[in-house]
Amino acid sequence: MRADAGTDGSDCPADGNPPAHPPSFISRQVTDALRFYLNLDPRTRRELTIVCGGWEECAQDYVVDRRTFPYYSIELVVSGRGEVELGNQRHELAPGVVFTYGPDIPHAMRSSRTERLRKYFVDFTGRGARKFLNQFNLVPGEVLRIGLLTEARQAFDALINSALSHDRFAEKAARLQLELLLIWIARGARANVGSSRRAAAVFDRCRQYFIAHFRTIRTVQDAALACHINVAYLTRLFRRFQDETPYRYLQRLQVQWAAERLQSTDCLVKSIASEFNIDQFQFSRAFKRVYGISPSAFIAQRRAASIPPARTAIRL
DSSP states (O other): OEEEESSSSOOOTTTSOOOSSOOTTSOOOEEEEEEEESOSSOOTTSSOEEEEEEEEEEOTTOEEEESOOSSEEEEEEEESOEEEEETTEEEEEOTTEEEEEOTTOOEEEEEOSSSOOEEEEEEEESTTHHHHHHTTTOOTTOEEEOSOHHHHHHHHHHHHHHHTSOSTTHHHHHHHHHHHHHHHHHHHHHHTSTHHHHHHHHHHHHHHHHHHHTTTOOOHHHHHHHTTSOHHHHHHHHHHHTSSOHHHHHHHHHHHHHHHHHHHSOOOHHHHHHHTTOOHHHHHHHHHHHHSSOHHHHHHHHHTTOOOOOSSOOOO
């Protein structure tokens, strides 16, 4: 596995060992890039295999024109403008646009000279690769625009970091991150449809309020009032985009913060519970719901230098 950054591979933060000659299908018409190479000689009969990926900032003369491609590819535009032609269909490229292509799909890409493209990409192959795409409603040769662009970018960054980890888990971790990326793309596509786009914007504003003020929010009603919406609508937004109630989300934020306090200080459970204006027993039940153990057991395991992960990760 290797990484390269920059047009000549001279700046390589990963391991200082970029490929002497990137594969011929990797464009050199870029002004900056960070790429990884996991398997440049994959067997098509194998399980899903990530070949390469990364991000690149396109040069003014960036042009890609292929009659076919040996792998399936997903690309996400994060800034700039351009166009892509898939088959006989031409599409404008702008931030939030996702497009896919693969074997037997002619495709051409061009960047605007004045607003140069910056985009992520990942190439993969293997048995069931197309079915893998289809289960997330992605069809090679199609273009979609997504909401939740920040989350999709973070998922791509996590995929790149996993691939550059340089250990025996890198390939498996990257495959798992690829699946998470496709989940965010699917969610983003759903959030970008008509009124859904507006609802997603309201939800994101409310979620950011929860993140910023979870220590002082006493009730969901207080949060809804601060966000200038009613509780019923706030609940519908969280069920739709977060798959849980706003109360449960608030509780998770509070418990995660409490766990960090218990891990790094000698605070008593009672004193932490009082900061949220709840009694010790209510706090203990909430803590166990998230971490699977009581606060006292958590403290005991902390002392043994073994802190368990939360039962359900918090999506921020």
